[in-house]
Amino acid sequence: MTMLGVSGVLSRISELQDRLGLNPAPAAVTAGGTSGARFASALASATGAGRGAGTVGGPDGDDVLAAAKKYLGTPYVFGGTDPGKGMDCSALVQRIYRDLGVELPRNSWQQARAGRPVAGLADARPGDILAFNSPVDHVAIYLGDNRMIAAPKPGDHVKIQMVYEKPSQIRRVLDTVPTAAVQDMAALRPAGLRTGNGLGGVPYAGLFEQAGARHGVSPKLLAAVAKIESGYNPRAVSKAGAQGLMQLMPATARGLGVHDAFDPAQAVNGAAKLLAKHLREFKSVPLALAAYNAGGGAVHKYDGIPPFSETQAYVPKVQKALAALGG
CATH class of the missing domain: 1.10.530.10 (Lysozyme)
Structure with a gap:
């Protein structure tokens, strides 16, 4: 039986995360100089262990909402990823989380598999990702009070809307981000x-x-x-x-x-x-x-x-x- 070192195990964890669509922030799993605590945190994220209501020191729902609201009015552009020119729904979600040091996949169906599932809208928290339809073709950020922020469709722009239909998936990313992946939030905002x-x-x-x-x-x-x-x-x-x-x-x-x-x-x-x-x-x-x-x-x-x-x-x-x- 071949024994894997820390670097090998971390590489295997990263591979599993890619397959599962979890994709934690890149800083969370780097082999060089990885401490035991950081390794344990990365392992817990990959396996689903240690997921609580939130991660001390990391971003929270308020941080997500503050990052999201600065994109209000940005034009919808299919396939667009540049806030200065326009973005589509999944690019908006990816950009909001990236501003907080959390890397998500690019496509909406991939984002609908990130983090962990939330049972329903009654259990959703501000900052959760709402995914719609099956297969998933639209995503938004939940604001609370049955509202969401989204890039809706061509000819429209990023805006706040009511949650107009039951999401097919609700995903919580924030409490699956290892603390080691997130630095001082004052610097990241x-x-x-x-x-x-x-x-x-x-x-x-x-x-x-x-x-x-x-x-x-x-x-x-x-x-x-x-x-x-x-x-x-x-x-x-x-x-x-x-x-x-x-x-x-x-x-x-x-x-x-x-x-x-x-x-x-x-x-x-x-x-x-x-x-x-x-x-x-x-x-x-x-x-x-x-x-x-x-x-x-x-x-x-x-x-x-x-x-x-x-x-x-x-x-x-x-x-x-x-x-x-x-x-």
Whole structure:
């Protein structure tokens, strides 16, 4: 009987995982310098042992949702894998998990075999993969409350939907990822999603903090404006032509030095610059918000919040969102 060394056993584990469609993160099973604990963790993942409710130190459902929401508005492109040009459903799922250091197979039917099965939608958790039809031809990420985020079909875009039919498979990947495969989650999260300053869980928190510090504007005020303007969607376009996360009109964006309003970093910096100007000019948060919505000239003309129905509704909406953030 041939005895396999650690390297040989790990190689055999990797082969079995490929056959089963488990495909853990590549860092989880590297032969060189593998510690006993890391080897045991990799073995447990491959055999299905040691799977609990979650992996300490690894990504959780909230991390998956935060990573997923930054792709809202991305066009559906069959076979596409580039977020800048468009993606299909399985490329979206693969990209979301890859952003968190977890590698999944490319195809939807393969993703429907990753991780471990979940009995039904009643047992599903945010971050689980929902697969549809038999054979599987569509996948999505479960958000909770019978909602999912998906790239639905040609001509459409990544969006949040109700779970419109019973999934043929539900798979849980997060609690099958060995801890050794995942490093500090703060480093793995996209820069725009890192949190702090009381903005835990808010998309693009890092950008709000940086721009706020640069221009002397509350990061929570910037976050509240983004929530009301676009719902944190960097690809949003209004009927009037306002663009991006902070809904800047093209002419306004150019005046602020924003060359691409769909770039979250540029958009947030431009919005912070504009809000700082309005705050200095009007010395009032409600009036600054009114000026952001309707223009500073309208605020001066009416010596207060202009009597426009949109602006009259906009200011309290942002103030309510700001209050919800503790601002």
